[in-house]
Amino acid sequence: MAKTKTAYVCNECGADYVRWLGQCTECKAWNSITEVRLGSQKSHQTDSRRGFSGMTQAQVQTLAEVDLADLPRFSSGYQEFDRVLGGGIVPGSAILIGGEPGAGKSTLLLQTMCQLATRMKVLYVTGEESLQQVALRAQRLNLPTDKLRMLSETSVETICDLADAEAPALMVIDSIQVMHLADIQSAPGSVSQVREAAAYLTRYAKQKGVAVFMVGHVTKDGSIAGPKVLEHCIDCSILLEGSADSRFRTLRGHKNRFGPANELGVFAMTGQGLKEVTNPSAIFLQRGEEHGAGSVVIVIWEGTRPLLVELQALVDATQLANPRRVAVGMESQRLAMLLAVLHRHGGLHMSDQDVFVNIVGGVRVLETGADLALLLAIVSSFKEQPLARDLIVFGEVGLAGEIRPVQNGLTRLREAVKHGFTRAIIPYGNRPKETIEGLEVVPVKNLQQALDAL
Helix, strand or coil, X not given: CCCCCEEEEXXXXXXXXXXXXXXXXXXXXXXXXXXXXXXXXXXXXXXXXXXXXXXXXXXXXXXXXXXXXXXXXXXXXXHHHHHHHCCCECCCCEEXXXXXXXXXXXXXXXXXXXXXXXXXXXXXXXXXCCHHHHHHHHHHCCCCCCCCEEEECCEHHHHHHHHHHHCCCEEEEECHHHCECCCCCCCCCCHHHHHHHHHHHHHXXXXXXXXXXEEECECXXXXXXXXXXXXXXXXXEEEEECCCCCCEEEEEEEEECCXXXXXXXXXXXXXXXXXXXXXXXHHHCCCCCXXXXXXXXXXXXXXXXXXXXXEEEEEEECCCCCCCEEEECCCHHHHHHHHHHHXXXXXCCCCCEEEEEEECCCCCCCCHHHHHHHHHHHHHHHHCCCCCCCEEECCEECCCCEEECCCCHHHHHHHHXXXXXXXXXXXXXXXXXXXXXXXXXXXXXXXXXXXXXX
């Protein structure tokens, strides 16, 4: 019998060790090292005979000799999906899509594959659901089902062998956590199985020129379940986000070797499946007739386009010894820092006030361009004075009270004009060189000038 080797791998960072340790010396995580059984020498010889050894004839060439021809992409049929992927699906790419249970990962891929199957060969591999369950979902969504090729299998070797016979241009693996290799002794879903199965499918995608979509589960903190090496070996990692009480889903790119990262696509969950939202700003700006204090519209930058969302703040006298600082859709630590800046350079004391901040629509704002809008919304709620409905604000606030410029300021202003806004408080460094018709621009250099502009 071939001798089986073992190793110890960290679930967080993928570092290898010769023995078990309580703490990983690389990422400092506790109790994250697990035992992994490696494949035998016989399995590597089998992969070599199948053409997956990776031992190809490589040639050394200069950087100038590299072919710079455009990558032959093909559209998924959804503009929002193509935007997140960088313009379309690249043949031979490995794409990982994750999300919470019920977010719509399988629904989005099933809709896309059924549409693509009408013009190319597509193989949909399901390991978690039966073929009858997938067929019932497709029937409920009124999708064309006569061209899509289906397979219910969890063995990666069997899947690749059948794919060789089918020769598809696109293949879906739902999901990577239930796939397994025969040479790995651990159970499906373990660190070794997920890592080796993803590496096997990625090698197959590269050598055969087949685009492979892999569905991944997420942990309770929202990250992709499995070893961190999983996200390193694939070409594109996207996450489908959405709260249970909202019908909107956001598809956000976290890694993309063929386009810009942090791109955002918006979908709406309906009875007929996911429908793309081509103008998400209009959806997130559905404000009520009554306009209260503490509400302001901000222009954030998501990927390659501006997005208008509403920010709400509520300031109320606290009944506790320590006032609460709650931020939904933003970082709580940054909220506490900006309140200190408001105290020091704006002269407003919030030590006896609870401060609550919310981004309407379930969007998560990750950039610093919302700092100035956040402070002005807090001041509006604290003074109980509503801001103008046609006012938009953006800008980064420094610790010295200065207002720093943000990227693509002119594009943000033009997007605001399209939605009927007539006044803007922006950083002095983002002031336009030419007058924008229908928009009054108020450039400010520091926080005090911004408060005076109100």
